[in-house]
Amino acid sequence: MKPPHLFLIAGEPSGDLLGAALIAGLRELCGPCLRLEGVGGPAMAALGFESRFPMEELSVMGLSEVLPRLPNLLRRIRETAEAVIAARPDALVTIDSPDFCLRVARRARKALPDLRVIHYVAPSVWAWRPGRAAKMARTVDHVLALLPFEPPYMRAAGMTCDFVGHPVVETPRVPLSGTIALREELGIAPGQQVLLVLPGSRMGEVTRLSPVFAEVIARLTASHPDLAIVVPAAGPVAERVAAAFPRSEAGWPRILDPTGRTVAEADARKRAAFAMADAALAASGTVSLELAAQGAPMVIAYAANALTAAVVRRMVRIDTVTLVNLVTETRAVPEFLLGDCRPGLIAPAVAHLLDDPAAAEAQRDAADRAMALLGRGGE
Structure with missing residues (x-):
């Protein structure tokens, strides 16, 4: 049996911490043969994960911050999607940062229709932009939710979803x-x-x-x-x-x-x-x-x-x-x-x-x- 091969994407510090905890848990389950690649930050790097580019390039918020950096963000979306397509992983795991991650996933899924996509951290559709759930369901197979009231929103849109608990409780x-x-x-x-x-x-x-x-x-x-x-x-x-x-x-x-x-x-x-x-x-x-x-x-x-x-x-x-x-x-x-x-x-x-x-x-x-x-x- 070939070792599991996952492509991970984290786009901001909170996602980096989630990614690091996920890597540690996966290695405990799968052993050292687990193959990982993608984009992450210092917490993931501390576990030996090599990011394709500095995660900080993606950590922007608000229209006035995004617009000046839009050309670089679009370039990184394209490059990351191309890397996923070239890697042909067993699954793409996107961690929070939906505006970046799901654009990458859509591009990759178009080229690899059988690619399994797992999104870690349900977007807050219960707070704003509820239409995101249906749009997300066109690309994402499964959602890992941090909050106990989120799974019904994801399931209603057509995705499977599990409440996995928030990692902060393990602190x-x-x-x-x-x-x-x-x-x-x-x-x-x-x-x-x-x-x-x-x-x-x-x-x-x-x-x-x-x-x-x-x-x-x-x-x-x-x-x-x-x-x-x-x-x-x-x-x-x-x-x-x-x-x-x-x-x-x-x-x-x-x-x-x-x-x-x-x-x-x-x-x-x-x-x-x-x-x-x-x-x-x-x-x-x-x-x-x-x-x-x-x-x-x-x-x-x-x-x-x-x-x-x-x-x-x-x-x-x-x-x-x-x-x-x-x-x-x-x-x-x-x-x-x-x-x-x-x-x-x-x-x-x-x-x-x-x-x-x-x-x-x-x-x-x-x-x-x-x-x-x-x-x-x-x-």
Whole structure:
């Protein structure tokens, strides 16, 4: 029997982490003979996966970011599809990033009609652009869904779909010793409150959110002068984050830069930071579940350029975007999105978490429920 041959495509940091976990699991099942190729990021590379080009080229969001890079994105779609066709794998596994991945899959499927296509991470058709499911079904055979309410949407469109649980639930809680070690490293005194600030993993997100988040920091340090502030930065934007959040005379914020560390080391430090947080201010995205997995109370914010914001307002069908809220069917996590992404609104919400232990504990309870619903403690 020939070894399984899979072509994997991940287009952004969250997909890279999913891809790395998938590779590890597949190797456990199939052994070292498994043959893999495709596109991925540093987490997949740490497992020996060789990407055909830097994944960061695909990590763009919003119309104003995509348009200037459209020629390169179209070229990469064409090149990647040609690579799939030449490889003739047993299956094409696309991981999130549907706008890129599914265009590649359509081109490849046209040349290889019998190619099996598996898409990992169901697109959020329950939130916006519901017609994507039917369009996707023309190319995709099977969907691996991260959220428990997603399979019916995929099946209704004609695809098979399994809820596989969210990988965040496999992330263990950081022990007290881990948070103590990081506090000592960063010079945070015992009992000193900690605020995490996470302005996103894409350059466009960081550019838009950093001025807002910096003003929130200024307001909070005025009312909470002993507050320790830590900014965990994603590798591709670490320099931009460091420039956007310079240290004050008091020595804050401290930037957690993963540069020069292994993926495992950087991830362990980030999780320890999440676990020690009294509150977090974060860009909307999967980071909300990572914070919830470590019991960090949070406020979510997101800004977009005027064109993208106008499109989103017309198309979004839900009143919350935070996954903890969606999974638990609550509104436990405060959100300040688009026009509401203003320091004057955000700062009081963060201060409420810092000042009211009951409010912080209510969020931790919601986070625990979300983790259970996503599969923590299950098989």
